[in-house]
Amino acid sequence: MLPVITFGLIGGGWRATFYLRIAAMLPHRFRVSGILLRHPEKYEELLAKWNVAVYRSADELARDSDFLVLAVSKNGVPAWLSELSQAEIPVLAETPPATNMTEFDQLTAIAASDARIQVAEQYPLQPHHQARTACLQSGAIGDVHHVQVSAGHGYHGVSLIRKWLSIEPAQSCEIIGRRFSMPIGDVPYRDQTVPDDREGEEVQEIAIFRFSSGKSAVLDFSRSQYFSQIRANRILIRGTLGEIRDNALVRKTGPGLFESLSLERVQNGQEGSLSPLSLLEIRVGANVLYRNPFSPYPLSDEEIGVAEALVKMDTYLRQGVSFYSLTEALADVRLALAMERSFTEVKPVIVE
Structure with a gap:
């Protein structure tokens, strides 16, 4: 039997609920020891729903946990990482770790230390992306030199680009980015619906990356893709022997x-299947590219990615195997910030 992974939560916002929900669905794998909130009176509904203990300090929470999950607003992440690293508390931090170059420089110094920090970049851990990665690693389409990613904004999209192109953190590149606005008739947001007759506006972001290795990429994304049924994700990965x-x-x-x-x-639980509705595996022909370690529990692909990050954090602490270090995360932030600068200044940006 696999050991139960016990973690503490810092923060009570939207992302924190993913971890609470996963622990509730998989109590044989995960346990939330407690939650640290600056103002617990603001979270009475959340605390009542999840019946989780409230802690007043990170030190106390860490004593009852294998590690802490940092799920605060993005503006609060750098200060928390600094505090936790000084206290030598292992932490799995939600993305992004930095939102500007000042924070980037601050966290670069922490990344160079012995701080036990990993970042919960869930996109490469989502089932279909893991299957694509496994396909590339098998050599099925040869050496990959170009990708087009329309599956996540900013640093999320960049993380997939770097992974599939095997781009090292320090590699230089040129980025040309443009932003376009257009009307859309369906603009839901985080489970909130809108009247059918409401027309909103969406922003399309398109960026071209040309790396010093000669490899290239296109990031093309609109945030309406996260929630709208009329906007779909798209992936293109081109290698010397084929493409996905x-x-x-x-x-x-x-x-x-x-x-x-x-x-x-x-998928289990469809048509005549009496199993719970859940992903079993992703295969190409007779080859299994990805097998869901949490089947038959009904997790979404996003929740599977987050749960995978929790397991990998536990492995990192037990065996020292890093899966997405602060250094790797900052490499993606560096490119994402340069891309945002290209959008804003409407000109190419060189990342040295």
Whole structure:
């Protein structure tokens, strides 16, 4: 039997509820020891719903936890990471760790220390992205030189770009970014619906990355993709022997020989299945690219990614295997900040 991972939460906002929900659904794998809130009186509804103990200090919470999860507003992350690193408390921090270059420089010094910090960048850990990564690592489409990502904003999209292109944190690049506005008839936000006759505005962000290695990428995203049924994500990964287009794989297998395959999502709980509704695995042909370690529990892909980060944080503390260090996270923030600068100044930006 796998050990139960006990973690404490700092923060009670929207992202914190993901961790509370995951622990409630998987009590055999996760336990929330407590939650640290600056003003607990503001969170009476949350505390009543999840029946979680309130702590007044990080030191007290850390004594009852394997590690702490930092899920505060992004503006509060740098100060908290500084405090926790000085106290030598292991922490899994929500993204982004920094929102400007001043914070970036502050956290770069912390990243160079022995602080036990990992960052919960869940996008590369989501099932379909893990399946695509496994496909690339198998050599199915050869060496990858170009990707187009429309699956997450800013640093999330950048993290996928760097992973699939195998870009080292210090590699330089040129970024050309543009931002466009357009009307949209469906603008829900975090489970909130809107009247059918309401028309809103969405912002489309498109950035081209040209890395010093010669590899390239396009990040193309509108935040309406997170919640709207009329906006879909798109992925293109091009290698020397083929490409992955969303969940379709086309590749060369020999002189004049080619094959087309699909990344198939195998789901429990559908039609005649009596199992709970949950992801079982993702496969291409007979090859399993990803198997859900939390099946048969009904987690969304986002929740699976977050749960994977919790498990990997536990592995990091037990075995020293880093999965997304503060250094890696800051590399993505560095590119995301440069991309934002290109959007704002409407000109190319060079990242040295």
